[in-house]
Structure formats: structure tokens, C-alpha cells
Amino acid sequence: MLDKKLILFGGKGGVGKTTLSSATALLLSRKGRRVLLVSTDPAHSLSDILGVEGKGILKVTEGLHVLEIDPEGVVKEYIKNALASIEPLVSPDVFEKVREAFRSVEETPGTEESATLEELSKTVLRSYDDYEHFVIDTAPTGHTLQMLKTVGRVGAWLEELLKRRKTAKRFWSAGGRDKEDRALDILEERRRRFSRFSEILLSRETLFVPVLNPERLSIEETSRLVTSLRKLGVGVDTLVVNKVLPENVRDEFLTARKEQEREYMREIEERFRGMRIVKMPMRDRDVRGMEQLEEVAVELGRRLGV
Numbered sequence: 001m002l003d004k005k006l007i008l009f010g011g012k013g014g015v016g017k018t019t020l021s022s023a024t025a026l027l028l029s030r031k032g033r034r035v036l037l038v039s040t041d042p043a044h045s046l047s048d049i050l051g052v053e054g055k056g057i058l059k060v061t062e063g064l065h066v067l068e069i070d071p072e073g074v075v076k077e078y079i080k081n082a083l084a085s086i087e088p089l090v091s092p093d094v095f096e097k098v099r100e101a102f103r104s105v106e107e108t109p110g111t112e113e114s115a116t117l118e119e120l121s122k123t124v125l126r127s128y129d130d131y132e133h134f135v136i137d138t139a140p141t142g143h144t145l146q147m148l149k150t151v152g153r154v155g156a157w158l159e160e161l162l163k164r165r166k167t168a169k170r171f172w173s174a175g176g177r178d179k180e181d182r183a184l185d186i187l188e189e190r191r192r193r194f195s196r197f198s199e200i201l202l203s204r205e206t207l208f209v210p211v212l213n214p215e216r217l218s219i220e221e222t223s224r225l226v227t228s229l230r231k232l233g234v235g236v237d238t239l240v241v242n243k244v245l246p247e248n249v250r251d252e253f254l255t256a257r258k259e260q261e262r263e264y265m266r267e268i269e270e271r272f273r274g275m276r277i278v279k280m281p282m283r284d285r286d287v288r289g290m291e292q293l294e295e296v297a298v299e300l301g302r303r304l305g306v
């Protein structure tokens with residue numbers, strides 16, 4: 001993990017993605033690394049756990065900065081910019097149709113993911129040299145996979161659009177040449193950025209860490225997640241099993257739960273053979289505030305051997 005530029009945490013709702021990504025970011029920063037912790041989850045909770053709130057990149061400690069991406073705000077901004085860059089390229093009646101299409105796009109599943117990706121790719125590429133690690137707290141599984149798939153799709157779409165624009169440029173113009181060239185530049189910039197970002201995502205610089213709990217649904221979802229990530233070509237070799245019950249439970253009820261958990265743990269080891277499986281204990285209460293997060297970070301460091 002120490003050699004990864006991009007570390008993404010993902011998994012089912014509530015398994016501990018925010019807790020573990022925050023703990024990882026804190027752990028790495030305690031090792032003297034400069035870290036940007038980014039949340040791409042619309043339901044933000046970094047503020048809860050780290051006690052910071054606000055827009056843009058915020059400083060938690062010298063080496064640890066955080067950014068919460070607000071997908072809804074980003075969608076509005078994204079559509080505004082996309083429309084502005086398309087307007088000079090097409091005639092007014094075509095533009096009216098595009099605008100209508102964008103209105104429905106706003107409601108379409110996947111839009112927030114694209115917008116988040118837009119923001120995430122900008123952030124990572126812009127600050128690439130400022131941080132040694134970008135730790136990314138992602139939204140529950142489905143959204144995140146959607147977002148990762150978007151990288152390739154949007155890239156291909158832009159590629160095609162630009163190709164057509166370049167060959168048929170003089171036929172479509174509604175605005176002046178300068179305006180049109182500028183709009184093309186913006187699209188070209190976006191295409192280049194997506195292509196660079198997808199290069200990073202698919203390289204050895206990136207690690208996706210699925211988080212799961214020793215529970216049936218969580219195991220199933222993680223299994224699908226790992227398969228999809230491998231298909232996409234995203235690096236995935238470590239799993240965190242979070243909220244593992246203590247070994248020595250006395251209570252009858254907990255003993256029964258622990259017994260079932262052991263079965264699930266065996267199943268996890270079986271199904272994810274070849275992957276590194278890191279177990280994190282269930283704590284006696286929720287993780288809130290820096291002090292508790294620090295404890296989780298220390299525990300995580302110990303179990304990771306870093």
C-alpha cells in the first residue's frame with residue numbers, strides 16, 4: 001500500500017469504507033507522507049469522523065488534507081460547462097436539442113458518477129505532484145463501478161466526437177472560428193485528462209481495496225466487485241474484513257454469532273484465495289473523532305505490517 005499513488009476503498013453500504021479510508025490516510029500521513037483523502041460518496045461522513053467541514057481542500061494536519069466532492073453541485077457545474085463548450089460547435093436548433101438531452105441526463109443514473117469522475121480526475125491530475133497518496137473513499141459498490149466504467153466510455157465518446165469535429169469542422173459551425181477552436185480545446189483537454197486518468201487507474205500505481213464484513217450479503221457483493229474490477233483491469237489484491245468479533249466471547253448469543261462468523265471467514269479465505277486478507281476487529285463503539293480514528297489507524301498499521 002505504501003507504494004500506491006491511488007488507493008480506493010469500496011464495498012457495500014455501511015461496511016466501513018469511510019472509517020478505513022480515513023484511518024489509512026491518517027496512517028500514511030503519520031509515516032511522513034503527504035496525503036489527500038478524497039470522498040466521492042454523496043452521503044458525506046468525513047466531516048463526522050475528522051471533524052472538518054467546508055468546501056475545497058481542507059487541512060486536517062500538515063500532511064493530511066481532505067476533499068469532499070459534492071456530486072450534485074458538480075453535476076450542475078458539469079452540465080453548464082459541457083453546454084458552454086458544445087454551444088459554439090453546433091447550430092442553435094441542434095443546441096436546443098442538446099440542452100433538452102442534458103436536462104434528461106441530469107435525471108439519468110450515472111450522471112453523478114460521471115461528474116464525480118470529472119472532479120476526481122481533475123483533482124488527482126492537478127495535485128499529482130503535491131501528494132504522495134490519494135486515498136479515495138468511494139460510494140457504495142454499484143455507484144463506484146459505474147464511475148470506473150465511465151472513464152472508458154466518456155473517453156471513447158469524446159474521442160469519436162473530436163474525430164468527427166476535426167474532419168467535418170467547416171460544415172457545422174454556428175459560432176466564429178475562435179470560439180469553435182476554444183470549445184474543441186476544452187473537449188481535447190477533457191479527452192486527454194480522461195485518458196491519463198484511466199492510465200493511472202489501470203496501472204500499478206492504483207490499488208482498489210474492497211471492504212467487507214463477515215456476512216453473507218457482503219461476501220457476495222465483494223465477490224462480484226472483485227470480478228468486475230479484474231475485468232476492468234483495476235489492481236485488487238488486498239481485502240479488509242472489518243468488524244470481526246473478538247475471539248474470546250463468553251456470552252451464549254455472541255458465541256453463536258462468532259461460530260457463524262468463523263464459517264464466513266473460512267468462506268472468505270476460500271473464495272478470495274491468493275488475495276491478502278486483513279482483519280479489523282469490531283470495536284465496542286462507532287469510530288468518531290480523531291482520537292478513535294488514531295486507534296484504528298494504529299491497529300490497521302499493525303495488521304498491515306507498515
Ligand SMILES: Nc1ncnc2c1ncn2[C@@H]1O[C@H](COP(=O)(O)OP(=O)(O)OP(=O)(O)O)[C@@H](O)[C@H]1O
Nearest residue numbers: 013014015016017018019243281282283285286287
Ligand atoms: N471496526 C469497527 N468497529 C465498530 N464500528 C465500526 C467499525 N468500522 C466502522 N464502524 C462504524 O460503522 C458505521 C459505518 O462505518 P462507515 O461509515 O465507515 O461505513 P461506510 O462503508 O463508509 O458506510 P456508507 O456506505 O454509508 O458510506 C459507522 O458508524 C462506523 O463508526
Ligand SMILES: [Mg+2]
Nearest residue numbers: 017018041045
Ligand atoms: Mg462512507
